Amino acid sequence: MEIFELESYILESCKFLGIHLKPEQPHTYFVQIPSKLENEFSGMKDFFITFEKSPDPKLTYITFESFFTQKIAKLVAEKNDGISSGIIHFKIDQSMTKLNALFTQCQISVEKRSTEQVDYILIWFKTTIKGIMINEYLKGLKFDIKSKKIEELAGDVNEIMAGISEELIGGYDELQLDQYFEEIMQHAKKGAEQYLERKQLETLDTLNLEVKRINDYYDMLEADNQLAETSKGKDPQAEIELLKKERAALIEQQKSKYKLNFDETVIEPVAILMLRESTETAVSKVVSPHGEVNIRLSGKEALSIRCEVTNEGNGPFTITSDNKIAKTDKVFNCIPCSRLLDFHQKKACHVCNEAVCNDCNITSAVSGKVLCSKHVIECPSCLHSAGSNEQHLCSNCELFYCNKCNPTNICVTCSSLKPVSGITPQIQTILNNMVIKSSAKKYDYAEKGNRIMLLGKGMLFKDFFVVFDKKENKIVHSQQFGLFNKKKQ
The missing domain is CATH 3.30.360 (Dihydrodipicolinate Reductase; domain 2)
Structure with missing residues (x-):
């Protein structure tokens, strides 16, 4: 070895x-x-x-x-004391303790608790591959009786035996067990064959180097003999034949040395254990004042809770209104809708800095900034949203419009009033809506977005000015004039 x-x-x-x-x-x-x-x-x-x-x-x-x-x-x-048997219990108690420590602000209940039992056969094999070189290794195999799957064991016997209580595992006859042992043995033999193949590949390079060294040495000796330098008085040809035989014998000796023979492999079980794993599982409901989630628990698996926002595993955690697990310092309360949400959904009103969520925030059409419901207005002209601090008063119609519709002291509608040659159906509708009948002879008209401005004039002076809202289909502002365009009260 x-x-x-x-x-x-x-x-x-x-x-x-x-x-x-x-x-x-x-x-x-x-x-x-x-x-x-x-x-x-x-x-x-x-x-x-x-x-x-x-x-x-x-x-x-x-x-x-x-x-x-x-x-x-x-x-x-x-170590092989024959076949022993035992049972190991995997309970959810530790997971529940950890769950309560991680969700201190939540109510936790356990639902759908159940126990699953699976039987295994564990065998440790010592495999010895004999030859001029002895190779040994130790490997443990775990056979699932239900699924018939075989996997290699990790850890030593003491680690695996920790927590196992001695108990007789019944329900299997000798014929069944012999069949299972044979399946495991066949798997161990395949493993030994694969091990042998790997070792043969590993030693092939070494063997080739040894063969090359022998060939180089005897090539030199044969060359010397042909020159009669090392024949020691013997016939050079006879000496060369002798060297060839020695060369062949040494090469065969090296091949035998590095040869691993599977026929001489001994696979012997050194420990056998019949093991029943009893695993407790459950669904735990975690409820916060805002949402709830179900978390699957298994006594065989370590509880792993991660924040769905940052992927951090250290708590404390809570449950958001959209039923996500999140760290308590990565959430916020949306004031308008009162929901608890993760901070990726947090926006701030640029007027009051109040926290709002994606659903409750409103974007200003003027500046593109975030607004809350308390500080948003709908521009009566373009009908777009704007901040309460993003509007101007028109000095002509005395109405507020957003900064886009009223960038100066006179809104764009008032500034675009132009004479019309006749009464259109739209003008007639506005005139029909007027409480005081007009005696105007000519009109100036402007229409922008949702608003229509109509200025009625006599021969010399203004008669009236009205603002008509198309969405509400009514006059929202009117002004009468007297002599010399003086506004009437």
């Missing part, structure tokens, strides 16, 4: 036995022997081992023949 293979075997075996190995340097480890195994190692509790030769007297150099290696192999072989 080469050093790197021995190291791998020792690491796997120590993990299986529960012996802790802490890496110190490449190929050097600090060994901690559990108290139950101290007598096996002459009372030693801890020491350093290395897989590379070192002048340091504190380091124990590990070889295949060393006491530590032989003791490990003996303990692994003795």
Whole structure:
């Protein structure tokens, strides 16, 4: 067994036995022997081992023949106490405790609680591939009796056995168990074949180098003999034939050395465990004053709660009005609709800085800024939204319009009044809506957006001025004039 293979075997075996190995340097480890195994190692509790030769007297150099290696192999072989069985319970208690700590402002209830039981067969195999080079490895397999799936075990036996209560697992006859063991054994054999293939590929380069070294050496000897420099008085041709035989024998010897034979592979179970996993599951309802979510809990899975806004996993959390899990410092209350929402949906009114959500915010058509419902007006001319601070009073019609419709002191409608040659149906409608009948002889007319301005005039002076709202279909402002265009009260 080469050093790197021995190291791998020792690491796997120590993990299986529960012996802790802490890496110190490449190929050097600090060994901690559990108290139950101290007598096996002459009372030693801890020491350093290395897989590379070192002048340091504190380091124990590990070889295949060393006491530590032989003791490990003996303990692994003795570990098999036959078939044991037990049950392990995975409860949701820890998840519930964590859930309550993460959602301190919420009500938490458990619904749809159930328990699922799954039976497994766990077998640890020691595989030895014999030949001139000995290769060993230790591997654990876990067989799901229901699904027939097989997976490799991670962790040592002590870690897996922690929490298992001894209990007889019934319901299976001997014939069934033999069939399951055969399936697991076949899987172990496939694993050994794959391991053998990998090792053969790994050693092929080394073998090729050895063969090249032999060929180079004997090529040189044969060349010297042809020149009669090393024949030592023998016939050069006879010496060359002898060298060829030696060359072939050495190459065959190297091929045998590096050959791994699957026919000589021994796969032996060192521990067998019938295990029943009892897993508790439930659905937990988390309710805040604003929303609720259902969270699935499993005793076999660690609870993982993350903020749906920032993806952070540290709480405390709450539930928003749109039923999202969010950190309590990443939410806000929308004043108009009273909903609790995540801060990505937060806007601020540019007039009062009040927090509003995407649904409640209004965009000003004048500036494009955010407005709340308290500080938005609808321009009576263009009917667009504008801020309460984004309007001007027209000095002519004495009405307020947005800054676009009234950029100066006179709105764009009033400033565009022009004479008309006759009474149109629209003008007639406005005249019909007037309370005081007009004696005007001519008219100035302007129409912009939702508003119509109509100025009636006599021969010399103004008679009336009205503003007609098309949306409301009525006169919203009127002014009568007397002599010399004097406004009547």
